[in-house]
Amino acid sequence: MADEQKPGGSEAPPPGKGEAAEQPKKPAADAAAKPAPPKPAAPAAPKPPPVMAATPWESDLARELKERFGDLVRETSTYLGQNFVVVKPEAAIPVLEYLKLDGDFDYLVDVTAVDWPKRAERFDLVYIVYSFSRNERMRVKTFIADGFRPETAVGVHLTANWLEREVFDMFGIEFAGHPDMRRILLPEEWQGYPLRKDYSIIQQDQAWVQANLNIESGQ
Amino acid sequence: MPDSTFLDSTELVLNMGPQHPSTHGVLRVILKLDGEKVLGTECVIGYLHRGVEKIAENRTYAQFNPYVDRMDYVAAVSNGLGYCLAIEKLLNVEAPPRAQAVRVILTELNRIASHLLWLGTHALDIGAITPVFYCLREREEALKIFEKYCGARLTTHAFRIGGLLYETYDGFEQEVRTFCDMFLPKVDEYEELLTNNRIWVGRLKNVGILNADECKEYGVTGPVLRASGVKWDLRKAQPYSGYEKYDFEIPTRRNGDTYDRYMVRMEEMRQAVRIMRQAVDGLPEGAIMGKVGKVIKPAMGEAYVSIEAPKGELGYYVVSDNSTQPYRVRVRPPSFVNLQALDRMVRGGLVADVVAVIGTLDIVLGEIDR
Amino acid sequence: MRNLLKKIFLVDLFQGLWVTFRYQHPRNIYTEQYPAERPKVAERYRGAPRLNINPDNGETLCIACNLCALACPEALIVVGSERNEATRRKELTTFTYDTSRCMFCGLCEDACPVDALELTQDFELATYTREGQIWDRQTLEEGPRPTPYKC
Numbered sequence: 167m168a169d170e171q172k173p174g175g176s177e178a179p180p181p182g183k184g185e186a187a188e189q190p191k192k193p194a195a196d197a198a199a200k201p202a203p204p205k206p207a208a209p210a211a212p213k214p215p216p217v218m219a220a221t222p223w224e225s226d227l228a229r230e231l232k233e234r235f236g237d238l239v240r241e242t243s244t245y246l247g248q249n250f251v252v253v254k255p256e257a258a259i260p261v262l263e264y265l266k267l268d269g270d271f272d273y274l275v276d277v278t279a280v281d282w283p284k285r286a287e288r289f290d291l292v293y294i295v296y297s298f299s300r301n302e303r304m305r306v307k308t309f310i311a312d313g314f315r316p317e318t319a320v321g322v323h324l325t326a327n328w329l330e331r332e333v334f335d336m337f338g339i340e341f342a343g344h345p346d347m348r349r350i351l352l353p354e355e356w357q358g359y360p361l362r363k364d365y366s367i368i369q370q371d372q373a374w375v376q377a378n379l380n381i382e383s384g385q
Numbered sequence: 386m387p388d389s390t391f392l393d394s395t396e397l398v399l400n401m402g403p404q405h406p407s408t409h410g411v412l413r414v415i416l417k418l419d420g421e422k423v424l425g426t427e428c429v430i431g432y433l434h435r436g437v438e439k440i441a442e443n444r445t446y447a448q449f450n451p452y453v454d455r456m457d458y459v460a461a462v463s464n465g466l467g468y469c470l471a472i473e474k475l476l477n478v479e480a481p482p483r484a485q486a487v488r489v490i491l492t493e494l495n496r497i498a499s500h501l502l503w504l505g506t507h508a509l510d511i512g513a514i515t516p517v518f519y520c521l522r523e524r525e526e527a528l529k530i531f532e533k534y535c536g537a538r539l540t541t542h543a544f545r546i547g548g549l550l551y552e553t554y555d556g557f558e559q560e561v562r563t564f565c566d567m568f569l570p571k572v573d574e575y576e577e578l579l580t581n582n583r584i585w586v587g588r589l590k591n592v593g594i595l596n597a598d599e600c601k602e603y604g605v606t607g608p609v610l611r612a613s614g615v616k617w618d619l620r621k622a623q624p625y626s627g628y629e630k631y632d633f634e635i636p637t638r639r640n641g642d643t644y645d646r647y648m649v650r651m652e653e654m655r656q657a658v659r660i661m662r663q664a665v666d667g668l669p670e671g672a673i674m675g676k677v678g679k680v681i682k683p684a685m686g687e688a689y690v691s692i693e694a695p696k697g698e699l700g701y702y703v704v705s706d707n708s709t710q711p712y713r714v715r716v717r718p719p720s721f722v723n724l725q726a727l728d729r730m731v732r733g734g735l736v737a738d739v740v741a742v743i744g745t746l747d748i749v750l751g752e753i754d755r
Numbered sequence: 756m757r758n759l760l761k762k763i764f765l766v767d768l769f770q771g772l773w774v775t776f777r778y779q780h781p782r783n784i785y786t787e788q789y790p791a792e793r794p795k796v797a798e799r800y801r802g803a804p805r806l807n808i809n810p811d812n813g814e815t816l817c818i819a820c821n822l823c824a825l826a827c828p829e830a831l832i833v834v835g836s837e838r839n840e841a842t843r844r845k846e847l848t849t850f851t852y853d854t855s856r857c858m859f860c861g862l863c864e865d866a867c868p869v870d871a872l873e874l875t876q877d878f879e880l881a882t883y884t885r886e887g888q889i890w891d892r893q894t895l896e897e898g899p900r901p902t903p904y905k906c
Contacts, residue, residue, distance in 0.1 A: 218686040245686050246474055272601050275691070278715040280704050292702065294689055294717075298601070298615070301622050305689065325604030328725045336438070351431035351754055360439050361713075367436075367443045448828035451860035529797075536799035536874070542860045550865060551799065 220245040227269060227304075235261060250305035255291075258308045259317045262293060266322055271295040271304070274323035277330055279337045283363045288312045289339060293319065310339070318344040336361035353378070396424065399736070403432050407510040407740045410750030414727070414739065421735045426728045430721075433754035441714035446472055446546060446681040449711065454540040456716065457752040459502050462495035462531070463694040465544045470625055471690040471701035472546045473675070475683035484548035484673045485627040489664045490561055491534065491543055492626075493657040497568065498527040499695035499747075500650050500657075504575060507647070507744035511588050516578055523571050526564055533560070547677030561665045565658045572654050579647070589644035593730035593742035596641050603726040607697025607719055608649045609746065613641030619693035626692075630667070631660045643745040650747075682709050696720050696747050716755060720748040796876050801859040803877035804852050806895040807870065815896065816871035819847040826866035831856045852895055854880055855888035 220243035228242040231251060238257035243250055253261050265271040273296045280290040287309035296303045310316055318341040319326035330341045331350040338359035340347060349356065357371045375381060397420075402413040411432035417425040437456060441449045453468045454461035466488055473479060480488065505520030528538040533554050535543040543549075579585045595605065597613045610617060618635045620628040636652035638645035683705040691700035697719030706712040723746050731739045761767070777783070787794050796802070807816045819836035835849035864874050877898065882888055890899070 219684065220686070246477065246688050248688060274604055275698065276689075276700060276702065276715065276717040278702060278717075280713045292715075294700070294702065298617060303623075303689070323604070324602045325722060325725060328721065332721075349431075351434045353431075360436055361442075363442075365439075367439055444828050448826070448862065451828060451858055451862070455858075532797040532800060534799070536797060536801040536861065537859065540858065540860075554799070 218245055220250075223249045223251075225249070230268075231261065231264070234264060248303070248305070250307055252307045252309070255308045255310045255314060255316055258291065258293065258306060259319055259322060261306055262295065262319055263322045265295055265304075265306070269297065270299045271297040271302075273298060274319065274325050274329075275303070277319065277326055277333055279333050279339055279361075281337060281361065281363045285309070286311065289337060291316060291333070291339065312338075315340050315342040317342050320344060335359070338362065401739065403429075408743055409506060409748055412724075412743070412748070412750055412753070414743070416736065416739065418736065421737075423731050423734050423736060423739060426731055426739070428724060428727060430724070430750070431754050433750050435755065437755040438714055438716065441711050443710065445709045446683075446711060449714065450544075450546065451540065451542045453716075454542055455751060456718065456755055457499075457694065457696065457699070457720070457749045458539055459749050460495050460499040460695045461539060461541050462491050462543050463499075463692065463699060465542065466492050466626065467690065467692045467694065467699045467701050469544045469546050470692065471688060471703045472681065472683070473677075474688040474690045475686060475703055475705050476546070476677060476681065478547055478675045478677055480548040480626070480675050481672045482627065482669045483671045484675070486664045486668050487549055487553060487673070488544060488626050489628065489631070490661050490668075491531070491541075493661045493664070494527050494530060494561070494564070496657045496695045497654050498524045500654050501527075503650065503695075503744075503747045504647075507741075507747075508579060508585075510740050510744040511585060513579065513582070513585065516575055519571070519575065519578075523568060526567070530557075530560055530564065533557070545674070546681055548672070548674035550674075552673060558665050558668060561661060565662050565665075569655065569658055572651060576651060580651075586644065588737070588741055589647060589745075590642060591640075592643045592734065592738045593745065594640065594642045595726055595730055599726070599729060600641070603729065604722045605697070605726050607693070607695070607723065607747075608646055608653060609641075609697070609723055609726075611636060612638045612645035612649045614639050619691060619698060623691075625690070628660075631663045633660050643741050646745045680709055682707065691717065694719055696749070696752070697723055716752075718752040718755065720746070720750075721753045724748050724753060796878060798876070800876045800878070801861045801864075801874040803875050803880055803899060804854070804857070804863075804890070804895060805873050805875045805877075805898060806850060806892065807873055808896055815847055815892075816869050817847045817850065818869055818871070819845045820868065822866040822868065823863035823872050826862045828860065828862065829853075829856045829858065832863060847892070850892040850895060852890045853888065854890055855885060 223242045223244040228249075228251070231242065232239050235253065235257055238254045239251055239261070240254060241252040243252070251261070262274075275294040275296050276292075278292050280292065282288060282290065289310050289312070291308050291310055293306040294303065295306065308316070316339065318330060320330070321343070327344070327346065328350060330344055331346065331348065333339050334341065334347060335349040335351050336359060348354065352360070353374060356374055358365055358369070372383065375383065397418040399416045399418055400413060401416055402408040403411040408414065413429040413432070415427040415429065416423055437452055440452055444452070450465065450468060453464040457464050501520040501524040505517035508516040531541050531543070532538045534557065535541050535551055543551075595603075595609065595613055597615050600610045600613045600615065614637055616635050616637050619625070621635055633656045636649050636656065638649055685705060685707045687702070687704040689700055689702040691698050698717065699719055700717030702713075702715040702717065703711055704713040727742060727746065730742045734742075808814060809816055819834055821834050824830070824832040824834050831853035833849070833851045834847070836845045837848045838844070839846045859874060861874055863872050879899070880888075
C-alpha cells in the first residue's frame with residue numbers, strides 16, 4: 167500500500183502548488199512593504215489551489231528586518247501564531263547573523279529543507295531560530311533552485327554543522343564554505359538523496375547494497 | 386600533562402564502537418589520542434538509519450503515529466506527545482483537559498523511566514554496578530503502568546491525534562499515587578549510593594565542561610543546558626498540554642560538568658513526581674478526544690511544535706499539503722544536536738572521560754539516526 | 756569502645772546480611788518461572804492477533820470491510836472476500852496477517868467496526884520459519900499452537 171499511495175496521495179496536489187504557495191502571498195507581503203502592489207488581482211484566480219493562509223506579520227522585528235534588508239526580505243508572515251520570514255537565498259546568512267547579534271536569536275534550533283519538485287526554486291531551506299531572552303521562535307525560509315549552493319551557517323551558529331550535513335545527505339543541497347560537507351547518516355558512497363520527492367520509498371542504492379551487504383536487495 | 390611523552394609517541398587512532406557497550410547503541414566514535422589524552426573525536430552515526438522522515442511522507446497522519454515511538458524508544462510517550470501536538474497545531478484543535486492531564490502524567494512518568502535508564506547505564510559505565518538493578522526495578526513499575534494503560538511497555542503508542550484513545554483503567558490514579566510515594570525515597574537512595582561517593586565524584590567532577598554560551602552555540606538543550614546554569618525549560622518557557630497549571634521548579638546548576646548534569650537529572654525526577662501528583666489530584670472528568678475527524682487532513686500550511694523531552698528540545702516541523710499524508714515531517718532530535726557537542730566536551734580530556742561524557746549526554750541512537 | 760565491640764562482633768556484616776535475608780521472603784521474590792508459569796500481562800496488552808468468531812454459531816464476526824487493512828501502517832493485512840448471492844452480502848474468504856512485520860500498534864483493532872480483529876494477551880509468537888509468521892484465517896481464529904514446554 168505504501169508504495170502506491172504515493173502517486174495518489176502527494177503527487178496530485180503539487181502541480182502549481184509550489185508556485186501557488188508563494189505567489190498569492192507575495193502581493194500581500196509586497197503590499198506591506200511598498201504602497202503600490204504590482205498585481206493585486208493575482209489571488210482571485212478562478213479556481214484557487216490550496217495555499218497556506220498566512221497573514222502578514224506585524225511587529226517591530228519584522229519592520230526592522232525590512233528596513234535593514236529591503237528587497238532581500240520577500241515576506242514576513244505568521245501562520246498559526248508562528249512567525250516566519252522569507253528571504254532571498256543570498257540574504258539568509260546575513261539575516262541569521264543580524265538576528266543573532268541584534269535580535270538576540272542566539273539559538274539555532276534546526277536547519278531543514280522541503281522539496282517542491284514542480285517549483286522553479288525547488289527547495290525550501292528552513293532555519294528555525296529561537297531567542298532565550300525574548301522567548302520567541304521564528305523561521306527564516308529561503309527558496310533555492312536545485313544545484314544552487316547556499317552559504318553555510320556554521321560561521322554564525324556552530325550547531326549548523328551537522329544539521330547542514332544532514333540536509334546535504336537527504337536533499338543534496340551542498341553548502342558553500344561548510345567545513346566538512348559529507349554525508350552523515352547514509353554511507354559515504356550512497357547514490358541519490360532519499361528525501362527528495364522523486365526518490366521513491368522503496369528505492370535504494372542497489373549497487374551499494376549488493377557490494378557491501380552481500381545480499382541481493384535490502385527489501 | 387606534557388604534550389609529548391619521553392617515548393615520543395605518535396598519534397593513535399582508536400575506534401570506539403559501534404559495538405562498544407558504553408556508547409549506548411551503535412555509535413562509533415573515532416578518537417585521536419596522544420597516550421590517554423584525547424586530541425579530537427569524530428562521530429560516525431547512521432547505523433540505525435531507517436528513514437523515518439521518508440516513511441512519514443508515505444503514511445497517513447494517524448498511521449505515522451506509532452513510528453515516532455521508535456525514534457527515542459526510551460521515551461516513546463514524549464515522542465508521541467510531540468507528534469500529536471504538532472498535528473493538533475496544524476489542525477488548530479486542542480485536546481480536552483482530561484486528555485491533557487493524562488498526557489502530562491504519562492509523559493512525566495516516561496521522563497522518570499527515561500532518566501532511570503540513563504542513571505542505571507551511566508553508573509554502569511562509570512563502574513558502579515548496583516544502581517542499575519535498583520533503577521530497573523523502579524522503572525519496571527513505571528512500565529507496568531504504561532502496559533496497563535495502553536497495552537505496551539516500551540513503544541506505547543499511547544496518544545492519538547486530538548486526545549487519547551484509551552480511558553484510564555480502574556485504579557490508575559491510585560497506582561500513580563502509589564508510584565509517587567514509593568519513588569521519592571528511592572531517589573534519595575540512589576543519591577546515597579552515588580552523590581558523595583568518592584569514585585563517582587572523582588570520575589564526574591570537572592569532566593566534560595560546557596558553559597552556557599557554548600551550549601547555546603551548539604544548540605544543546607535539556608538537562609545539559611540546565612546544568613550550565615541556563616534556567617530554560619520548554620514546559621515553563623512555552624507551556625504545552627497544560628503545563629502552566631502545575632507548580633514545579635526548573636533545577637539548574639552552575640558548573641556544566643558531568644556531575645552537575647547528574648544532579649540536574651536527579652532533581653528533575655523529583656520534580657516529575659511533583660507534577661504527577663498535582664496532575665493526578667486535579668484530574669478533570671470529561672471527554673478524552675477532541676474534535677478530530679476520522680480522516681485527518683490539515684489545511685495547507687506548516688507548523689513547528691517542540692516539547693521538552695527527557696533529552697532536550699524535541700521538535701516536529703510538519704508541512705501539510707492539504708492531503709491525508711504529511712508532505713514533510715522533520716524531527717528535530719535532541720540527542721542528535723547534543724551529540725555534536727561531544728567533541729568540544731572531551732577534547733583535552735582522557736579516554737575514560739569520553740565514556741562518562743557520552744553517558745551524561747543521554748543519547749539514544751534510534752533518535753540520532755532516525 | 757562501642758566501635759570496637761561493633762568491629763569484633765561484625766555488626767556491619769550482619770546488618771548487611773539482614774538486608775539480603777529480608778529479601779528472601781517469598782513476597783519479595785521477583786523471578787517468574789516463565790515457561791512453566793505464564794506471566795500475567797495487562798488486560799489491554801497488544802499481542803497476537805485474533806479473529807473473533809461468534810460463540811453461538813461459530814461464524815466469523817468479520818464483515819470483510821477491509822478497514823483494518825487500510826488502517827495498517829505496514830499494510831500487512833490482506834482481506835479476501837466474496838459476494839454471497841444468496842444473502843447478497845460480502846463474506847470473508849481469506850484473511851492473512853503478517854506478524855513478522857507487525858509492530859502491534861493496535862490501529863487495526865481500533866479501526867474494526869465489529870470487534871472482530873483483536874490483539875490478544877498472547878505473546879508467544881516465535882516460529883521456526885519466516886513463512887510461519889504469516890498467519891492465515893485458521894490460525895487467526897484458532898490461535899497459534901506454540902510447541903508446549905515440557906518440564
